[in-house]
Amino acid sequence: MSKLYIIFLTLFLLYGCYDDKGNYDYKSLDSLLITLPSKTYSCLFGEKLQISPTIETTIPETDLIYEWEFYGKDGDNYWSRYFPVYKGKELDYTCLYNDTLLPGEGTYSLRLNVTQNSTGRHFYSEVVSVKLDFQLSHIGAMVLHGDGISSDIGIVVADEFQIVKPESSVIPEVYPHFYSNANAGERIDGRGQWIIQNCTKSSYRYPENIFVIAATDKGAVLAHSKSLLNNGSWNDLFNGGLNQGKPENVVINSMSFMAFDGGDVFKKTSTEVLFAVPLYATADYEYDFDPRILPFSHHTYKDVLRALLFDRAKRGFVAIIGSAGLNSFNKFLELDATVGAGSVNIPFNPGDMKADLIHMDLGGLGDHVLAVMKNDGGEYFMVEMDVSVKTAPETPKFKYDLMHVEDVKNNRVIDWAFGSTFMNMCYFATSEGVYRFSVDNGKTIRPEPLMTANNAKVRFEGNITMMKILKPDIFSGNNNDVYYKSNVEMVVGTYGGTSGSGILYSIELDPLSGRVLLVREYTGFDEICDVNIKGY
Structure with missing residues (x-):
């Protein structure tokens, strides 16, 4: 019986194959290509973000649904994903603060999702970055300069002073008197010493706790991180007058920042408003630490x-x-x-x-x-x-x-x-020049004038007042970006003796040879005392 079944099944299949004329009806599917005009966008909360895409397709427009989507969380959803925020081909969306999807200043991912209504197929644009801010801010170099009696803070916006490498070149902007212009002509009392912005990891979530801190020989002031409006003095950082009022240094330590004050050491996280009791009080220990602490990001001495x-x-x-x-x-x-x-x-x-x-x-x-x-x-x-x-x-x-x-x-x-x-x-600097040398297993140090890679001496106009290699310990945005030119960007300040004669030299270094690859100049300052990166 089983043999007869197999024979009949075989004949049936052969007949089916023989009867198949091979006349299949295949239908090619239309494609769709999305091009956005830029990969990065900036917008303030409360303002409209407008993007006009280019769509290449043979699919009828009436068969297409356009949805713009931000990546993040919405409501009680634990997992992040893309959420639609605007329907329409041309984006015309007002960016509003949202506790979950757009929880604050930072850089967010956006894409255009085009759906073919008749088939349910989805077509996605490339993901672009949207930087959202409550207030515009100049990202760049902070320049602390003055006349020896009072000080000012200038800002230089340029490619080499951005936190991340710009995709397209930034048009340089120099604001020598940014602080005094923002404060009705008021300057900072004293001769400048150091300047820093306390951007720790995730501090963008608590922008009210980020300041520019400028120290002089008469004290230190706090300035709003974006506007540079005066936000008080050094002592306003501390709770109940528990500090000595002697600003010495500020150190960024990942999620927190530390303040050295009169030999005492204080610590607070980005979520905390004020410093409380000292983390280390000189009177309670045997050490009198120099405030120039050198943190290590790696683990040594058996970790x-x-x-x-x-x-x-x-x-x-x-x-x-x-x-x-x-x-x-x-x-x-x-x-x-x-x-x-x-x-x-x-x-x-x-x-x-x-x-x-x-x-x-x-x-x-x-x-x-x-x-x-x-x-x-x-x-x-x-x-x-x-x-x-x-x-x-x-x-x-x-x-x-x-x-x-x-x-x-x-x-x-x-x-x-x-x-x-x-x-x-x-390197070391005198008032007349900058010199480079090598450290080679204890061999005699033999300095040479700072030279370019083409063996030309780098010359400076005026008397040199400061020199440093930028290595800022700051973190910027929700990606916690770090300064892309850290360890290869040197800054040198010179002064010609008259108001506005100060020059900031931006010098790109070749780390292997220690020589100079590129020199840029920014003018209009007084005597430059310190330079640091402003990342927020």
């Missing part, structure tokens, strides 16, 4: 070394250790290289330098730190330390004499700067 400080009392280097790191600021390791050194011949003892700290930063090869020191005899020297090792005796690497350098010997150096992880990026 416990988090930052390097210099104790002004004992005149030695001290490391912050422990998994909590800067968040606790109560576990320290004195870098005494004689403890456990055995027969190791150390070139110097970081824990007992018998000298004062002049300047320190990450510099030289790998995870090395360079520090310029001055001993009691008035002699300058520089030390190189490796902060990636596991024991204190391994820390000191080389000690470099500096007294054979005439500018150093005769106290003509006004600034030092080191590029991280590159041995050829070592």
